[in-house]
Amino acid sequence: MGDLLGVAVLGAGHMGADHIRRLAQVVSGARVVAVADPDAERAENAAAGLTGVTVHTDPTAALDTPGVEAVLVASPGPAHEEALLACFARGLPVLCEKPMVPDSTGALRVAEAEAALGRRLAQIGFMRRYDAGYRRLKTLLDDGSLGRPLMLHCTHRNVSSPAGFTSAMLIDSSVSHEIDAARWLLGQELTAVTVLRPGPSPGAPGGLVDPQFVLFETEREALVDVEVFVNCGFGYQVRCEAVCERGSARIGDEHTMVVTAGGSAAQEVAQDYLVRFADAYDREVQAWVDATRRGQVTGPDVWDGYAASVVAEAGVRALRTGRRTAVELAPRPGSRQPGTAR
């Protein structure tokens, strides 16, 4: 390995371009050596101004570029399985954006492929685990001073959804973050899901079921509710309140400035995730680069990615049928036991 970790970035859209900027300007210890996007202009634009970067329309060509030692996958979810398997085949450590693989059968294939290697290569991009607020909440819940967590109340609002966003994606793309955060905060698997829908918001594109109210049950009888509203129009708001036996704790309102003038106070509201979670993405990618340079892989793993896909799939079935739907996890690859949340 050279002085700087050579990274290939697959996908140069919103997240890919932001991660390229982060690797080039924010994170220490890495340099971008290849960028791939089927949209050549996007790839060129994202790599503009960087030296020593080759630009490709074929992701495989990017992986095989000399100097590539690690890969950041920021293509759309359905392209992740092929990208992860290609990284595994080359022994390349990889940070893969969420959802790891939206379809749980494909997600299990990825988990099995990594288990067959006998070593970890993948970190999954559930960046909330790197957000200062979520980390404080995790530390508090783990120290036990508030007693057992009974409920998590979560809010996940986006100003608007991108073109092509479907009713299922409110769950398997947006709520995938809450699924991972709940498993991580509570240290429990989610066992069943029910989805309720209020009347659609006038801001939702025709036919999109938005907002949704998603209720999860957990293996030790906690409840997790999520209001997901991806065309709310007024701000990017992500909050989580844990209600425990002896107290409650809430995060998510602190990321802003309060301006007081003329006898009233106004609070800024972030308009997108790139602002709200900027620190979390920076910490996530820095932690990945640091661990990779030490020859380690840390953070959310393929089992977390698989579990999130299975829970989300159950959620999509619950949305379609209107029924409470049980979550069935396969045995964890490499073990005879169902996996557990960590």
Ligand SMILES: NC(=O)c1ccc[n+]([C@@H]2O[C@H](COP(=O)([O-])OP(=O)(O)OC[C@H]3O[C@@H](n4cnc5c(N)ncnc54)[C@H](O)[C@@H]3O)[C@@H](O)[C@H]2O)c1
């Ligand atoms: N962690 C987060 O908060 C967060 C935020 C936004 C998006 N995401 C995730 O990041 C990923 C990308 O989302 P986005 O918003 O940047 O989407 P986007 O549509 O803006 O960009 C995706 C890009 O990938 C390209 N692409 C398509 N197929 C490809 C392939 N096989 N190989 C390489 N590139 C390919 C597209 O041409 C496009 O430029 C998704 O998995 C999404 O869920 C995560």
Ligand SMILES: O[C@H]1[C@H](O)[C@@H](O)[C@H](O)[C@@H](O)[C@H]1O
């Ligand atoms: O892909 C994005 C991303 O994961 C954001 O963090 C989330 O707020 C959006 O709802 C989702 O569409």
